[in-house]
Amino acid sequence: MSAMASNHSARYVIGIDLGTTHCVLSYLDKNTAVENPISHILAIAQITAPGNVEEKAQLPSFLYLPHGAEFATQELTLPWLTQSPYLVGVLARELGSKTALRLVSSAKSWLSHTDINPRSAFLPLDSADEVVEKVSPFLASQTYLQHLQAAWDHVFPEHPWIQQDIVITVPASFDPAARALTAEAATSLGVQQLTLLEEPQAALYSWLQSMPETWRQQVKVGDIILVIDVGGGTTDLSLISVVEEQGQLHLTRIAVGDHILLGGDNMDLALAYQVQAKLTEAGHTLQPWQLMALTQTCRMAKEQLLSDVTLQSVPVVVPSRSSQLLGASLRSELTREDIEQILLAGFFPHCHYQDQPQQRARSGLKKLGLPYAQDAGITRHLAAFLSRQKSATEMMGEFIQPTLVLFNGGVFKSSLFSTRVLTILNDWIAHVGGTSARLLGDADLDCAVACGAAYYGYVRQGRGVRIRGGVASSYYVGVESALPAVPGFAPPLQLLCVAPFGMEEGSQIELTQHELGLVVGEPVQFKFFGSNTRRYDEVGILLDTWLPAEIEELPEIQLTLPAEGDHQSGDVVPVHLSSRVTEVGTLALLAVSVAFPQQTWQIELNLRGEKKN
Numbered sequence: 001m002s003a004m005a006s007n008h009s010a011r012y013v014i015g016i017d018l019g020t021t022h023c024v025l026s027y028l029d030k031n032t033a034v035e036n037p038i039s040h041i042l043a044i045a046q047i048t049a050p051g052n053v054e055e056k057a058q059l060p061s062f063l064y065l066p067h068g069a070e071f072a073t074q075e076l077t078l079p080w081l082t083q084s085p086y087l088v089g090v091l092a093r094e095l096g097s098k099t100a101l102r103l104v105s106s107a108k109s110w111l112s113h114t115d116i117n118p119r120s121a122f123l124p125l126d127s128a129d130e131v132v133e134k135v136s137p138f139l140a141s142q143t144y145l146q147h148l149q150a151a152w153d154h155v156f157p158e159h160p161w162i163q164q165d166i167v168i169t170v171p172a173s174f175d176p177a178a179r180a181l182t183a184e185a186a187t188s189l190g191v192q193q194l195t196l197l198e199e200p201q202a203a204l205y206s207w208l209q210s211m212p213e214t215w216r217q218q219v220k221v222g223d224i225i226l227v228i229d230v231g232g233g234t235t236d237l238s239l240i241s242v243v244e245e246q247g248q249l250h251l252t253r254i255a256v257g258d259h260i261l262l263g264g265d266n267m268d269l270a271l272a273y274q275v276q277a278k279l280t281e282a283g284h285t286l287q288p289w290q291l292m293a294l295t296q297t298c299r300m301a302k303e304q305l306l307s308d309v310t311l312q313s314v315p316v317v318v319p320s321r322s323s324q325l326l327g328a329s330l331r332s333e334l335t336r337e338d339i340e341q342i343l344l345a346g347f348f349p350h351c352h353y354q355d356q357p358q359q360r361a362r363s364g365l366k367k368l369g370l371p372y373a374q375d376a377g378i379t380r381h382l383a384a385f386l387s388r389q390k391s392a393t394e395m396m397g398e399f400i401q402p403t404l405v406l407f408n409g410g411v412f413k414s415s416l417f418s419t420r421v422l423t424i425l426n427d428w429i430a431h432v433g434g435t436s437a438r439l440l441g442d443a444d445l446d447c448a449v450a451c452g453a454a455y456y457g458y459v460r461q462g463r464g465v466r467i468r469g470g471v472a473s474s475y476y477v478g479v480e481s482a483l484p485a486v487p488g489f490a491p492p493l494q495l496l497c498v499a500p501f502g503m504e505e506g507s508q509i510e511l512t513q514h515e516l517g518l519v520v521g522e523p524v525q526f527k528f529f530g531s532n533t534r535r536y537d538e539v540g541i542l543l544d545t546w547l548p549a550e551i552e553e554l555p556e557i558q559l560t561l562p563a564e565g566d567h568q569s570g571d572v573v574p575v576h577l578s579s580r581v582t583e584v585g586t587l588a589l590l591a592v593s594v595a596f597p598q599q600t601w602q603i604e605l606n607l608r609g610e611k612k613n
Contacts, residue, residue: 010163010164010165012027012159012164013030013164013165013458014027014152014164014166015169015450015453016145016166017169017450017453018145018168018169019232020107020232020263020265021060021410022446023044023059023148024041024059024450025059025148026041026042026450027039030165030458030461035212036213037458038209039450041447041450043056044056044057044059044147044148044151045079045154046147047076047077047090047091049091050075050076051075053079056089056090057446057447059151060089060092061105061107061108062088062089062093062096062103062104062105063086063092063104063135064087064092064093064095065104065124065127065134067102080153085133086135086143088144093296096296097293097300100124100290100292100293101124101131101289101292102127102131104135105265106232106265107141107144108141109261111138111181111182112175112177113137113371114177118138118181119139121134121135121136121139122134123135123140141182142185142188142189145186145189149161161191164193165457166186166193168182168183168196169198169202171199171236172201172236172253172472173236173256173258175530175554176587179196183196195456195460198253199229199408199449200227200236200237200253200408201238201240202448202450202453203227203408203443204406204467205453205456205467206449206452207406207441208464208465209452210441211441218441219242219249219404221243222242223241223403224240224254224402224403225241225242225403225406225440226238226239226405226406227239227240228407228421229409230262230378230409230411230412230417231264231411232265232410233264234262235263235373235378237260237381238256238257239255239256239389239402240253240467241393251465253467254389254392254535255389255400255532255535256532257381257389257532260381262378262381263411264409264410268295268298270343270376271298271334271339271342272291272295272298274334275316275333275334275338279318279332284330294318298316298334301314302339302343305335305339306413306416311336312335313335313336314333315331315332315333316331317331318330318331339416347377347417348377348420349380350379350424350427351380352383353383353428353432354398356380357373357380357384359374360374379421379424382425383428386399386401386402389533392535399432401434402425402437404438405425405437405439407439408448413445425437468502469502470502470505471501471505471581471587472501473530474500474501474530474534474535475497475498475530475579475587476496476528476543477498477577478494478496478529479493479495479542480492494543495529495546496541496542497537497540497541497542498589499579499581499587500539501531502535503539507581508578510576511540511578511579513540514540514542515575516574516575516576517574518572518573518575518591519561519571520564520567522569523559523560524558526556526557526603527553528556529552529554530554531550557603557604561591562601565596565599573591574593574594575591575594577592578590582604589604590602591603
C-alpha cells in the first residue's frame with residue numbers, strides 16, 4: 001500500500017474500486033464518534049437511456065465514442081454536465097453491446113501492459129474507420145475517475161472530492177509503472193491526498209470492518225489467509241499471515257501472485273465462442289465486430305443465468321449493420337449447461353496441487369492485444385502460486401496450506417465457482433494430511449473492495465487493525481561486470497538488490513557499501529528486475545547467478561543523464577546508490593557522486609515508454 005500525507009482537515013475518506021468492469025465509490029466520515037463506522041456506498045448518477053438519468057451503486061467501466069448523429073438526436077445530459085465527448089457507464093455498455101467498434105473496455109488491464117505506451121490513443125482496437133478520435137487507456141481511466149468526482153461533488157458540494165482523503169485500489173500484482181499511472185490519473189484531477197491499496201487487502205479490510213468485535217475469535221496465531229480475487233480482468237492471489245506481537249494479533253501480507261490477466265472478460269469471450277459455434281453449425285458466419293458485440297451480450301446473459309437459478313437459458317442476439325435490424329439480426333441462446341461446461345470445467349478444472357499452468361509456443365507474429373494468460377485454468381494458477389510461495393512461511397511441505405479463504409470479485413457471486421475452488425483446495429490439503437481450510441464469512445462482492453478501501457483510511461488514523469505489507473516484490477538493478485571484453489559475449493551482469501520484499505512506501509535506504517560507475521552525457525540503458533518469491537534477499541546483496549523462474553526482467557529504462565559540472569559526455573562517474581520506494585509505489589534510485597555528494601542523478605522505474613531524468 002502507498003500514500004501521500006493524510007489530510008487531517010478532510011471530512012471524508014473516499015474509497016474507490018477502479019475496476020475492470022465496474023467502478024464503486026464508498027465513503028466514511030473520519031470525524032464519526034462511532035467506534036466501528038460503516039462505509040457507505042455513493043449512488044452514482046449516470047445515463048441509462050437517452051433522456052434518462054439513474055443513480056446506481058456501480059458505474060460500469062465502459063466508455064463509448066458516439067458519432068455526431070447520436071448527439072444530435074438524443075438527450076445525453078448529466079446533472080452536472082451539458083455535454084461530453086464520451087459516454088460512460090450503463091448507456092455506454094448498452095450501446096457498445098450493439099456497436100462494439102465504438103466501445104472502450106478493459107482500460108485497467110491495458111495500464112499494466114508492458115509492451116505498449118498506455119498514453120497512446122489506440123482504443124477501441126480495430127474500430128470502424130469513422131472513429132477518428134480514439135482514446136488511451138490512461139485517458140479512459142482518468143475519465144472514469146472524473147465521472148466519480150463529478151458525482152461526489154454533485155452530492156457533497158460543501159466537501160469537494162479533491163479535498164478528501166482518496167484511497168484507490170489496485171491489483172496486488174500491479175507493477176510500479178501501473179501504480180504510477182493510476183496515481184497520476186487521480187492527481188491530474190486535483191487530488192491532494194491519495195493512497196493506493198492492494199485489492200485483496202481491501203477485501204480483507206472489508207471483512208474486518210464487518211465484524212470488528214469478533215474477528216479475533218475467528219482467526220488464531222499461525223493462520224494463513226488466502227485471498228482469491230477473480231475480477232473482470234485479473235486473477236489476484238495474496239497470502240496474509242496471522243502473527244502475535246506483544247500479546248496482540250497482527251496481520252501481515254506475505255506473498256502476492258503474478259499479474260494474471262484472467263477473469264470475467266475471458267469467460268465472456270469463451271461463452272461468445274460457444275454461441276458462435278452454434279451459429280456456425282446453423283450456417284452463419286460472424287464478422288470480428290459481431291463477435292465483439294456478442295461478447296458483451298454473453299456477459300449480460302451470463303449474469304442473468306448466475307443470478308437466477310430458475311433460468312435454464314437466455315436468448316442472445318447478434319446485431320447486424322442492415323437497415324432492417326430486427327430482421328437481419330442473428331439469434332441464439334446461452335444455456336445453463338453452457339455455463340457449467342464452459343466456465344466451470346474450463347476455468348475451474350479439477351487438477352493436482354503439483355500441476356502448473358500450461359504453456360504453448362507463441363506465434364512470431366500477433367496482433368496488438370492484451371497479454372492474456374495462456375492457460376484459462378484458474379485452479380492451476382492457484383496450485384502454482386501455492387507451490388512457488390512455499391518459502392513464505394516456516395511451514396514445511398510441498399505447498400503452502402492456507403487455513404482460511406476469502407473470496408472476492410464478481411465471478412464468485414455464484415457459489416458454483418467458490419464451492420468448486422474451495423473443494424479443490426481442500427482436496428489438495430487432504431492429500432498431504434493437512435486440515436481443511438475454512439471460508440471467511442459472506443461479503444458483498446460488488447462493494448467489498450471499495451468499502452474496505454474507505455475503512456483503510458479510517459484505520460490509517462490509528463484505529464482498528466492494520467495489515468502490514470510494503471512492496472510485494474524484491475527489486476534489483478543490473479550492474480555490468482568490469483571484466484575484460486570477450487569477442488562474441490556480452491559482459492556478465494550482476495543483480496544488485498535495491499529494494500527488498502516488504503520495504504515500506506516512503507522509506508529510503510543508502511547503499512554506500514557499493515561504489516559503482518555511472519555513465520553520463522550519452523544514452524544508456526538501465527535494466528531492472530523483480531521477484532515475488534525471493535523475499536529474503538537483503539538490500540545491497542549482489543547476485544552473480546539466479547533462476548529465471550525466480551526473477552523477472554522488467555521494462556528497461558533508456559535515458560541520458562546530464563554531464564554536470566566538470567564531467568564530459570561519456571564520463572564514468574564514481575557513485576553510490578540510494579533507493580527509495582515512493583508514496584505511490586514506484587522505485588526511485590538516486591546516484592550520489594562519491595567525490596561531490598551534492599551532485600546527484602535520479603533514475604526512476606516509472607512510466608513505460610517515457611524517458612525520465
